[in-house]
Amino acid sequence: MPRLGRPGTRRGLLVAGAMAALLALTSCAAPQDSGDRTAQDAGIQLFQLPWNSIAGECETTLGPNGFSWVLTSPPNESIARDEWWASYQPVGYGLESRLGSREEFADMVARCDAAGVDVIADAVINHMTGQDAAGTGFAGTPYEHYAYRGLYAAADFHHCGLTTDDDILDYDSREQVQTCELVNLADLDTSSPRVRETIVAYLDDLLSLGVAGFRIDAAKHMAADDVAAIVGALPEGTRIISEVIRGAGEPVQPEEYTGLGEVFEFSYARDLAPQLESGVFADPELEGDRPLHVPADTAVVFVDNHDTERREADVTYRDGALYVIANALMLADDYGTPIVYSGYAFSDRDAGAPAGADGAVDQASCADATGPADAYDDGERTCVQSWPAIAGMLEFRAVAGDAPRLEGVDEGDAYGFEREGRGVVAVNVGAEEQTVEIPTSLPAGEYCDAITGGREPVTSDGCRGAVYTVEDGVARFELGPLVAAAIHADSRR
């Protein structure tokens, strides 16, 4: 049986109540309901973008282009430094950060919600700062490495005693990974009821402002039972996406965390990149589970994120057309929930987003942006959420709905596949023109391309972008070098 997408029904109140009672009795974590999410669900990570700007993006771009959720950077007070990664060193749980104030955060959530976009906040709950010297946070809160006013004292941290300086040295040791310090970050004792309550109070506060859920940063570094206890104390339906980087042979694997909600599936981008490079494409397991991938309904997939674009990612905003191809294949796929990534250009991996003298990150708008550009200046926003190809592929995804992905065709450096009866995507990753013909049950006719034509590729005069033909049950694509194409049931002209 092909996968038929996510359940689209909301549980009745009665059932939810009964479930909650049952869960309270058995004291296990509330399984996170997929709510009213559908096969069209797609998110966007707006890395280090201020709250006021995200609110604007929700209204001008994310809502209209069909994104259903946005992942923000961490909203809490952190150390006062210029590097972007200062956001991952919490000083406290007050919502005063380089990205905006509590009021601005709340206003963003309300405005995004009105635009039909859920806000998922990045929750840094495994640790506090990695600073050996005492300091003062962005909002003026004094702290020490193991002392955080009103929150935590030395006894609330793991001091693993397994390595020099208590740092994680060996990812093959579960105990080190979960109780020693990730790059010197003071590791919270998440087995402690007091610590758990303090974290839950923080997450509850964000929920009270209307966020739909959380990315759980560094989830690998917390025992799944610890995360389960925290998540289980949150209201049912809170969306949870755990960051557990799949590492070959490591004892802690993403599968341990799927009972809590979704996880970022790092295998997806890792599998895609070599295919884009070699031009030799392999269909994934089309029915049933993909090897080294969590089940589809618990997977969040991406081409790159803020960590991988600075490290191992082979395809990023720097690759322009190839990046579009990677995103097009991901958005056309029927596995998991995709999250598109949008950050800023950099040549120094530590460089923070452009900011004022007070450290507050500059506002930015992608409302009039297009892309990809041939090149970006350092600090310039990539505005991927505004690219016509991305908007077009979100429309493709909406039209494809629950239709299964069918067997693909690999021809030279080109490849394509159909979402049964709903749309066909095709790409050419080579340097030469290449034709690829994909069998399809789309009706014969001329179709407007959603990659060059965007979200509304059909105009009164014809097509906004390229035109492709379906004839005798075959979609034919003559593709130039590094060209992607996508046609769908609503793009026939």
Ligand code: ARE
């Ligand atoms: C910075 C400095 C450090 C310094 C530290 C404390 O770079 O030199 O010691 O501050 O002062 C981000 C940055 C870090 C930064 C940190 C805190 O990337 O450079 O440290 O913020 O400011 C592992 C984890 C995974 C984690 C990655 C980065 O398992 O959870 O490392 N990813 C998240 C975020 C990061 C963030 C943090 C966690 C910390 O997405 O942006 O760090 O909150 C294999 C393993 C993986 C491992 C990976 C890299 O693949 O399988 O598990 O990921 O190697 O080591």
Ligand code: CA
């Ligand atoms: Ca830990």
